[in-house]
Amino acid sequence: xxxxxxxxxxxxxxxxxxxxxxxxxxxxxxxxxxxxxxxxxxxxxxxxxxxxxxxxxxxxxxxxxxxxxxxxxxxxxxxxxxxxxxxxxxxxxxxxxxxxxxxxxxxxxxxxxxxxxxxxxxxxxxxxxxxxxxxxxxxxxxxxxxxxxxxxxxxxxxxxxxxxxxxxxxxxxxxxxxxxxxxxxxxxxxxxxxxxxxxxxxxxxxxxxxxxxxxxxxxxxxxxxxxxxxxxxxxxxxxxxxxxxxxxxxxxxxxxxxxxxxxxxxxxxxxxxxxxxxxxxxxxxxxxxxxxxxxxxxxxxxxxxxxxxxxxxxxxxxxxxxxxxxxxxxxxxxxxxxxxxxxxxxxxxxxxxxxxxxxxxxxxxxxxxxxxxxxxxxxxxxxxxxxxxxxxxxxxxxxxxxxxxxxxxxxxxxxxxxxxxxxxxxxxxxxxxxxxxxxxxxxxxxxxxxxxxxxxxxxxxxxxxxxxxxxxxxxxxxxxxxxxxxxxxxxxxxxxxxxxxxxxxxxxxxxxxxxxxxxxxxxxxxxxxxxxxxxxxxxxxxxxxxxxxxxxxxxxxxxxxx
Amino acid sequence: xxxxxxxxxxxxxxxxxxxxxxxxxxxxxxxxxxxxxxxxxxxxxxxxxxxxxxxxxxxxxxxxxxxxxxxxxxxxxxxxxxxxxxxxxxxxxxxxxxxxxxxxxxxxxxxxxxxxxxxxxxxxxxxxxxxxxxxxxxxxxxxxxxxxxxxxxxxxxxxxxxxxxxxxxxxxxxxxxxxxxxxxxxxxxxxxxxxxxxxxxxxxxxxxxxxxxxxxxxxxxxxxxxxxxxxxxxxxxxxxxxxxxxxxxxxxxxxxxxxxxxxxxxxxxxxxxxxxxxxxxxxxxxxxxxxxxxxxxxxxxxxxxxxxxxxxxxxxxxxxxxxx
Numbered sequence: 071x072x073x074x075x076x077x078x079x080x081x082x083x084x085x086x087x088x089x090x091x092x093x094x095x096x097x098x099x100x101x102x103x104x105x106x107x108x109x110x111x112x113x114x115x116x117x118x119x120x121x122x123x124x125x126x127x128x129x130x131x132x133x134x135x136x137x138x139x140x141x142x143x144x145x146x147x148x149x150x151x152x153x154x155x156x157x158x159x160x161x162x163x164x165x166x167x168x169x170x171x172x173x174x175x176x177x178x179x180x181x182x183x184x185x186x187x188x189x190x191x192x193x194x195x196x197x198x199x200x201x202x203x204x205x206x207x208x209x210x211x212x213x214x215x216x217x218x219x220x221x222x223x224x225x226x227x228x229x230x231x232x233x234x235x236x237x238x239x240x241x242x243x244x245x246x247x248x249x250x251x252x253x254x255x256x257x258x259x260x261x262x263x264x265x266x267x268x269x270x271x272x273x274x275x276x277x278x279x280x281x282x283x284x285x286x287x288x289x290x291x292x293x294x295x296x297x298x299x300x301x302x303x304x305x306x307x308x309x310x311x312x313x314x315x316x317x318x319x320x321x322x323x324x325x326x327x328x329x330x331x332x333x334x335x336x337x338x339x340x341x342x343x344x345x346x347x348x349x350x351x352x353x354x355x356x357x358x359x360x361x362x363x364x365x366x367x368x369x370x371x372x373x374x375x376x377x378x379x380x381x382x383x384x385x386x387x388x389x390x391x392x393x394x395x396x397x398x399x400x401x402x403x404x405x406x407x408x409x410x411x412x413x414x415x416x417x418x419x420x421x422x423x424x425x426x427x428x429x430x431x432x433x434x435x436x437x438x439x440x441x442x443x444x445x446x447x448x449x450x451x452x453x454x455x456x457x458x459x460x461x462x463x464x465x466x467x468x469x470x471x472x473x474x475x476x477x478x479x480x481x482x483x484x485x486x487x488x489x490x491x492x493x494x495x496x497x498x499x500x501x502x503x504x505x506x507x508x509x510x511x512x513x514x515x516x517x518x519x520x521x522x523x524x525x526x527x528x529x530x531x532x533x534x535x536x537x538x539x540x541x542x543x544x545x546x547x548x549x550x551x552x553x554x555x556x557x558x559x560x561x562x563x564x565x566x567x568x569x570x571x572x573x574x575x576x577x578x579x580x581x582x583x584x585x586x587x588x589x590x591x592x593x594x595x596x597x598x599x600x601x602x603x604x605x606x607x608x609x610x611x612x613x614x615x616x617x618x619x620x621x622x623x624x625x626x627x628x629x630x631x632x
Numbered sequence: 633x634x635x636x637x638x639x640x641x642x643x644x645x646x647x648x649x650x651x652x653x654x655x656x657x658x659x660x661x662x663x664x665x666x667x668x669x670x671x672x673x674x675x676x677x678x679x680x681x682x683x684x685x686x687x688x689x690x691x692x693x694x695x696x697x698x699x700x701x702x703x704x705x706x707x708x709x710x711x712x713x714x715x716x717x718x719x720x721x722x723x724x725x726x727x728x729x730x731x732x733x734x735x736x737x738x739x740x741x742x743x744x745x746x747x748x749x750x751x752x753x754x755x756x757x758x759x760x761x762x763x764x765x766x767x768x769x770x771x772x773x774x775x776x777x778x779x780x781x782x783x784x785x786x787x788x789x790x791x792x793x794x795x796x797x798x799x800x801x802x803x804x805x806x807x808x809x810x811x812x813x814x815x816x817x818x819x820x821x822x823x824x825x826x827x828x829x830x831x832x833x834x835x836x837x838x839x840x841x842x843x844x845x846x847x848x849x850x851x852x853x854x855x856x857x858x859x860x861x862x863x864x865x866x867x868x869x870x871x872x873x874x875x876x877x878x879x880x881x882x883x884x885x886x887x888x889x890x891x892x893x894x895x896x897x898x899x900x901x902x903x904x905x906x907x908x909x910x911x912x913x914x915x916x917x918x919x920x921x922x923x924x925x926x927x928x929x930x931x932x933x934x935x936x937x938x939x940x941x942x943x944x945x946x947x948x949x950x951x952x953x954x955x956x
């Protein structure tokens with residue numbers, strides 16, 4: 071690796087400062103093969119002045135899947151990502167600080183009563199998006215979540231039937247060879263997970279013990295990391311660096327699954343290509359996009375544009391693409407672009423065990439309970455899961471310095487307990503509120519584009535859920551034998567909303583095909599289309615929706631409606 | 633000159649002559665694994681050829697089988713119990729016992745006398761007992777963790793079927809001793825049953841059990857390579873053919889069973905190769921052998937099928953003798 075690091079002349083900044091972060095790799099008819107150090111795939115390239123069928127902005131859980139499926143259907147596809155194209159085997163270090171290279175840390179403004187902390191667990195800047203560093207938790211939303219308004223009395227209904235979503239969940243699970251339990255204890259029956267569950271580490275066994283003491287069900291978390299070999303990917307070796315990038319390729323991120331599929335099927339991927347604006351013509355149709363690569367603005371013509379930049383960059387791009395015909399931003403006749411931003415609560419309880427736990431070994435969340443997603447006897451709307459935890463040392467130190475304000479000797483004493491710590495952390499459904507928004511700030515970023523202003527406030531229901539989860543998780547952790555249990559009451563993670571899908575063009579940004587109501591050749595394919603965010607990690611839902619969107623696009627094309 | 637068979641020999645008169653004979657047989661076995669009587673006259677056994685021909689020959693083949701199994705268990709338990717840091721001192725037991733069983737098997741393979749050898753008999757008895765006790769330990773280990781007897785713990789705790797391999801080795805050795813005791817001119821029996829039938833059925837059952845173990849662990853590995861279906865198809869099918877030949881008789885059924893046993897023996901050897909490739913597919917491959925020998929597919933286990941197939945071939949010899 072060392073000979074790859076400092077080929078550029080610039081001084082070391084953050085991270086490893088790899089060449090991949092400064093010069094595009096996917097070009098000249100080839101793209102990096104993430105499974106082979108120094109390896110390449112042949113890649114079809116497209117001319118900028120010839121309109122491709124689809125220009126896709128973003129290569130994460132939404133864009134990555136869609137690029138592969140559309141290319142496999144025979145469409146010409148160019149997918150853009152603002153981040154670098156890594157080969158994990160040679161580019162990733164076992165070092166938390168260096169691996170911050172995977173996060174989207176461009177300038178943003180945050181405000182509201184509960185400003186979001188942006189960066190690590192809710193963004194990604196790499197080919198493969200945040201799936202390159204996600205925790206691989208691959209869950210299905212419960213059926214009622216797709217009819218929250220009708221069945222549960224809050225939020226909005228999805229314009230998609232849960233059975234259809236569950237069909238695509240199965241497809242996504244198969245594509246990623248999710249390792250999960252033989253039978254899943256909650257919800258309607260589902261097919262057996264493609265790969266077997268992983269063994270549990272001591273932190274996960276603690277969750278199991280507490281759950282059994284309290285009489286609730288638990289299971290092994292379905293994870294997108296391999297429990298047996300698959301092609302060139304070895305099975306997981308339980309290194310535990312998952313959330314700063316998997317250097318073995320056991321993690322089935324977009325980078326090692328759908329991106330190679332896309333390129334093999336004829337799609338082109340452009341790395342280090344920041345899309346700044348979607349161009350529209352006098353009829354209001356998208357004609358292509360302006361993107362920044364190699365230090366210059368360029369233009370790619372396209373017959374259709376897909377925005378897959380996640381819940382901040384997607385509305386930002388749409389708002390930044392305002393034109394005479396779309397004065398308030400593209401696809402924004404409803405005025406809802408950037409509204410109903412949702413995050414998921416990610417509060418935790420932590421405690422100490424007498425015996426050594428070594429919680430950083432293995433994927434961070436090996437055991438889970440969905441009890442409070444499926445038990446409706448609670449005093450708040452929505453639901454949450456909670457899972458065992460294994461933060462790495464720097465992340466753990468930042469919990470102490472941040473949430474607890476510890477420093478000096480107190481911090482040292484806490485860190486000395488590292489190998490004996492256990493924790494439970496929830497992923498909880500926060501309510502869609504119109505006042506939680508992504509808008510444009512007056513500041514500009516390094517590309518000269520207006521940066522996003524992210525405004526967030528919790529509502530009473532959010533607070534009730536947080537209180538409920540802290541109380542319950544605290545009891546569970548104590549039941550498992552932990553001492554000195556304390557709360558971390560302020561963390562959030564995944565994002566959703568800001569371009570919600572719906573049945574009505576006045577109350578949603580995209581229709582059931584994830585196509586803009588206003589611009590018929592513009593699609594959105596990421597978590598921004600979620601009308602409600604559900605009480606589970608969103609990646610599998612985004613992937614399932616992308617698989618569905620690909621099929622919908624194919625159906626539209628066959629009917630001549632594209 | 634002292635060898636392991638010497639050491640195992642009880643101290644009594646005529647010991648040296650027997651040891652020489654045993655060593656001569658051992659070298660003969662080594663040069664031609666299939667016990668072929670076509671050997672130079674100097675090395676030919678001195679006993680009466682008629683008695684040796686099938687019954688003692690089968691007994692020696694059973695010692696080959698028990699030896700292969702003991703070797704598989706020795707190497708596998710060494711690897712797996714080392715991986716488990718020998719947390720419980722009882723985890724050394726299979727290493728000691730399978731070493732003894734291996735030595736007794738080598739000794740028996742080289743010994744063509746038609747009578748029971750007390751030390752060997754004791755070793756094989758202990759070996760069988762160890763397998764049963766070990767199974768108890770493994771059953772306890774699976775259930776003792778959070779979640780109890782659920783798939784997770786069957787996959788990742790002590791492999792529940794593994795200790796039975798050494799039990800089978802012990803039983804085969806015990807059978808070998810019983811066979812040797814067959815009076816000349818009487819049909820061989822085992823535990824009161826016709827020997828060929830008893831050995832066939834025991835072998836078929838053992839193949840089924842070992843298949844179960846392979847299925848569990850290959851299911852855990854999701855049969856990600858189609859060849860992972862080999863040990864869950866060929867051995868049980870061959871075991872069924874063997875049982876069929878034992879129960880219904882007939883030359884064609886015996887031929888089919890013999891083909892099955894040869895296929896099973898080869899599958900066991902091929903499995904070792906596949907498991908070595910499996911180690912190569914782990915992160916870091918063979919360069920990272922200190923980790924991957926422990927975490928990859930266990931290289932020593934597939935030859936257990938070869939051992940059982942050798943027992944099946946011995947059973948077929950006995951069936952042939954019975955039916956002819």
